[in-house]
Structure formats: structure tokens, C-alpha cells
Amino acid sequence: MAIPSLVAIQDLPVLSADELEARLRQVGAEQYHHQHPFHVMMHDGRLSRGQLQAWALNRYYYQSRIPIKDAIILSRSDDPEFRRAWRKRVVDHDGDTSQEGGIERWIRLAEATGLERDRVVCCQGVLPAIRYAVDAYLDLVKNRSFLEAVASSLTELFSRDLIALRMDCLRQHYPWLSSGLDYFTARLHQAPEDARFALQWVTGHAQTRVDQELAIAALQAKCDILWAQLDALYFAYVEPGWPPPGAFRMES
Amino acid sequence: MAIPSLVAIQDLPVLSADELEARLRQVGAEQYHHQHPFHVMMHDGRLSRGQLQAWALNRYYYQSRIPIKDAIILSRSDDPEFRRAWRKRVVDHDGDTSQEGGIERWIRLAEATGLERDRVVCCQGVLPAIRYAVDAYLDLVKNRSFLEAVASSLTELFSRDLIALRMDCLRQHYPWLSSGLDYFTARLHQAPEDARFALQWVTGHAQTRVDQELAIAALQAKCDILWAQLDALYFAYVEPGWPPPGAFRMES
Numbered sequence: 001m002a003i004p005s006l007v008a009i010q011d012l013p014v015l016s017a018d019e020l021e022a023r024l025r026q027v028g029a030e031q032y033h034h035q036h037p038f039h040v041m042m043h044d045g046r047l048s049r050g051q052l053q054a055w056a057l058n059r060y061y062y063q064s065r066i067p068i069k070d071a072i073i074l075s076r077s078d079d080p081e082f083r084r085a086w087r088k089r090v091v092d093h094d095g096d097t098s099q100e101g102g103i104e105r106w107i108r109l110a111e112a113t114g115l116e117r118d119r120v121v122c123c124q125g126v127l128p129a130i131r132y133a134v135d136a137y138l139d140l141v142k143n144r145s146f147l148e149a150v151a152s153s154l155t156e157l158f159s160r161d162l163i164a165l166r167m168d169c170l171r172q173h174y175p176w177l178s179s180g181l182d183y184f185t186a187r188l189h190q191a192p193e194d195a196r197f198a199l200q201w202v203t204g205h206a207q208t209r210v211d212q213e214l215a216i217a218a219l220q221a222k223c224d225i226l227w228a229q230l231d232a233l234y235f236a237y238v239e240p241g242w243p244p245p246g247a248f249r250m251e252s
Numbered sequence: 253m254a255i256p257s258l259v260a261i262q263d264l265p266v267l268s269a270d271e272l273e274a275r276l277r278q279v280g281a282e283q284y285h286h287q288h289p290f291h292v293m294m295h296d297g298r299l300s301r302g303q304l305q306a307w308a309l310n311r312y313y314y315q316s317r318i319p320i321k322d323a324i325i326l327s328r329s330d331d332p333e334f335r336r337a338w339r340k341r342v343v344d345h346d347g348d349t350s351q352e353g354g355i356e357r358w359i360r361l362a363e364a365t366g367l368e369r370d371r372v373v374c375c376q377g378v379l380p381a382i383r384y385a386v387d388a389y390l391d392l393v394k395n396r397s398f399l400e401a402v403a404s405s406l407t408e409l410f411s412r413d414l415i416a417l418r419m420d421c422l423r424q425h426y427p428w429l430s431s432g433l434d435y436f437t438a439r440l441h442q443a444p445e446d447a448r449f450a451l452q453w454v455t456g457h458a459q460t461r462v463d464q465e466l467a468i469a470a471l472q473a474k475c476d477i478l479w480a481q482l483d484a485l486y487f488a489y490v491e492p493g494w495p496p497p498g499a500f501r502m503e504s
Contacts, residue, residue, distance in 0.1 A: 031497045128476040129483060132384030139387065220498070224380040227496045228484075231381060235487040244479045245283045246472070 045173025050250030112180025125248035129232035297425025302502030357435035364432025377500035381484035
């Protein structure tokens with residue numbers, strides 16, 4: 001995402017915490033993937049079982065990389081308090097002895113679409129464009145500033161509403177999927193907790209206008225990454241419907 | 253790209269140089285982007301000026317990263333002879349005092365489509381999905397084995413025929429572009445020279461069947477990267493024609 005030249009930004013006033021939060025929420029309103037046509041089709045009940053399989057199989061690659069992303073962020077913090085708070089995310093996705101994690105729950109969602117577990121977990125058939133977008137996310141949290149890495153997680157500010165809507169729509173239009181919705185049930189409370197912490201951290205640590213604009217740009221970059229995944233799914237499995245050589249193919 | 257499990261491959265016979273070359277050429281026949289519908293439209297004269305602008309502007313990002321890619325490969329070789337041969341590629345794209353390079357020629361192609369130079373060079377408006385694919389190429393040459401990095405360049409084995417066809421088709425269907433074709437004229441002889449060297453190096457250095465299969469898979473991965481770029485262009489500018497937020501938009 002383009003931001004005005006840094007010289008100009010330095011001359012702009014620092015935003016208050018409320019103003020920065022408003023700018024971040026504006027990014028969500030304008031660029032978050034809740035508006036993507038693939039999601040609109042999903043929520044309207046217009047996706048076939050094969051298209052839902054393609055979605056579940058491809059998004060598994062994203063899900064599988066989330067705890068890696070969070071471990072990279074963990075590894076970049078020298079603040080035990082931050083690390084303790086952030087560690088929860090890894091546990092949420094990887095699970096522990098007392099509860100299964102988000103990755104396991106996503107596999108069960110994929111199984112509910114009719115895919116076999118091994119086919120999902122091996123990640124063969126994932127669209128190359130999905131891999132590139134997800135790997136760009138890992139690159140962002142690894143190589144940009146720590147503030148930007150944390151700010152990129154703020155799409156979770158917007159996910160609760162999308163997940164609540166999605167659960168209603170999936171139950172209504174694809175009742176055969178209902179057994180696979182535990183992932184979303186858990187995220188309904190996990191994501192807002194995580195977002196609250198990260199928002200507070202970002203508004204507290206982005207002390208200059210330049211840092212504030214970098215945080216906003218990082219959130220835009222993350223929205224691009226989510227959007228690009230749905231573009232790739234739509235292209236391969238909706239219209240024109242051309243999965244590239246080697247990718248998952250829907251049964252005809 | 254999936255390859256059979258390594259245990260099985262180790263039990264397979266080593267391919268002769270001719271057999272390996274045949275396998276590599278087969279990848280081109282099956283997966284190179286000459287068959288992509290966006291190229292078919294281009295060659296049939298069915299792209300609008302705006303679509304050709306989108307192509308030139310987005311592919312500039314790929315072009316601009318080629319000498320970076322080659323410098324990474326240079327930096328990974330400890331063989332002066334190899335480095336001398338490979339250095340030519342950087343010069344071909346960056347130019348020197350006696351001749352302009354491929355990047356400058358690509359800018360003139362973009363200008364011939366009606367784009368302003370600055371708009372192309374700043375890389376704003378490049379589709380995020382194009383960035384991810386191109387950056388995945390840099391990641392490949394940086395992080396996979398040196399053999400795989402070199403093998404990924406072998407798409408140049410297939411580029412001469414595509415470029416020759418493209419030049420004929422561009423001249424026929426978009427005569428107003430003719431002043432911008434110097435890039436392709438130069439590539440007609442540069443690419444086969446480069447490919448010849450790289451093919452000889454790969455067939456000479458892939459001494460085990462495992463290495464041979466890794467080289468083939470690296471070439472497949474590169475074909476994926478080229479294909480994914482045209483998928484993204486097609487999705488954003490042909491059908492359904494949805495550039496994501498922030499990307500280049502065609503004039504209506």
C-alpha cells in the first residue's frame with residue numbers, strides 16, 4: 001500500500017490513540033475480505049460442495065502457517081510480558097494436552113466437506129498463488145519492523161462479525177457442514193481477546209506519526225494477503241474456473 | 253510440485269543427460285505459460301490497450317527483480333567461471349555504458365502502451381498477487397539448493413519460441429506497440445545463450461536421481477510462478493475483472 005512520502009508524514013501531527021484506532025478500523029471497513037465476492041457467494045449459499053472443499057483445502061495452508069507466524073513474532077520480542085500474552089495464540093492453534101487446537105479443528109471442517117484428512121494435511125493441491133500470499137505474510141512478520149508485524153495481526157479486529165455471519169450462513173445453507181464448525185466457535189472469543197491486546201499494544205507503541213502510518217500500512221498489507229487468497233480461489237474454482245497445473249480439481 | 257517420496261527416487265536409475273533434458277523439456281510443454289489463456293488472448297489480438305497496460309505495468313515488477321535474482325545466484329557460487337558466465341545476465345538486464353539493459357527496454361514497452369514512466373517504475377498499482385509470486389521466485393533462489401536455483405532459470409529453454417510468436421502477434425494486432433519491442437528483440441538471442449549454459453550446468457551437476465528430480469521440480473515451481481502471474485492478471489483485468497483495492501485500474 002502506498003503511503004504519502006515520509007517527509008510529509010513527519011510534518012503531520014501524531015494521532016491520538018482513538019484517532020489511530022479509527023484509522024485502523026477504516027482499513028477493515030474498506031479492505032477486509034468480508035466483502036470479497038467469494039465470501040458473498042458462500043454466505044448466500046451459492047458455493048457447491050466442491051468449491052467449499054477447495055476453500056477448506058487451500059485455507060488449511062493459511063491455518064497451518066498461523067502458529068509459525070506467531071512463533072516468529074514471539075521470537076522477535078524481548079519482553080516476557082508480551083511473550084506470555086502472545087504465546088496464547090500458538091496454543092490456540094496448536095492445542096495442548098487439555099484441548100485440541102485450531103489446526104485440528106480446521107482439519108475436521110475440511111473432513112466435513114468430504115475431503116480425506118491426509119489429502120488436506122499434505123498440502124499438495126494447494127494453489128501456488130495461495131502459497132505465495134501466505135508466505136508473504138511470514139515474510140512480513142519476519143522482515144518488517146516488530147510494530148508492523150504486530151499491527152498486521154489486527155485483521156482480528158474485524159473477524160468476529162465475519163465469523164458470526166459465516167456460522168449462521170453455513171448452518172443455513174450447508175447443514176451437512178455443521179459438524180465441522182468448532183473452529184469458528186472457538187475463534188468467536190479467541191480473536192477478540194487477541195485483537196484487544198494487539199490494538200492496545202500498537203496504539204501504545206506507535207509513538208510517532210511515521211510509526212502510526214507504518215502500522216496502518218501493515219494492516220493494509222495483511223488485508224491484501226487475505227484478499228489475494230480469495231481472488232485465487234475464485235479464479236480457480238468459480239470464474240473462469242481454471243485451477244493451474246497440479247492444483248486440486250473439483251470432481252465434475 | 254509433488255515428487256514421489258525420496259526413498260523411492262533413490263532406488264530409481266540415474267537419468268542420462270539426454271533423458272534429463274527430455275524430462276525438463278516435457279515440463280515446458282506441459283506447464284510453461286505459453287498456453288495460458290491471457291497469452292492466447294494477447295496473440296489473438298483480443299486484449300485492449302488497458303489490458304496491455306496492466307500486463308506491462310505488472311510484469312515490470314517481475315523484470316525489475318530479474319537482476320536481483322541473478323545477483324543472488326551469483327552470490328551463491330564460489331566458482332569464478334560460473335560467476336563470469338552468469339554475470340552476463342545481470343548486465344543484460346541492468347545495461348552498461350555501451351548499451352541499455354532489459355529493464356530500460358521494458359519501460360519503453362510500457363511507455364508504448366501509453367503509461368507514464370514514473371507510474372511504472374514506482375511499482376505502485378502492481379497486483380499484490382504478482383508481488384507474492386515474484387517474491388516467491390527470489391525466495392526460491394535464495395533458500396533452496398544452488399542446483400535448484402540454477403534449474404529454475406531453465407524456463408528460458410522455452411522462451412524463444414514464445415517471444416518470436418509474440419513479436420509477430422504484437423506487430424500484427426497492436427501496431428501502435430511496435431516502437432516498444434526492443435526488449436523482445438534482445439531476448440531472442442540472449443535467452444537461448446543463457447539457457448544453453450544453464451542446461452549444460454544442470455545436467456552436468458545433477459549427479460544423483462534425487463538431484464535430478466529436485467532440478468525438475470524447481471523448473472516446475474518456476475512455471476507455477478509464471479503461470480500464477482497471468483492468473484492474477486486475467487482475474488483482475490479480463491474475467492471477472494476485479495482488481496483488488498489499491499491496484500492499477502484500467503480507464504473505462
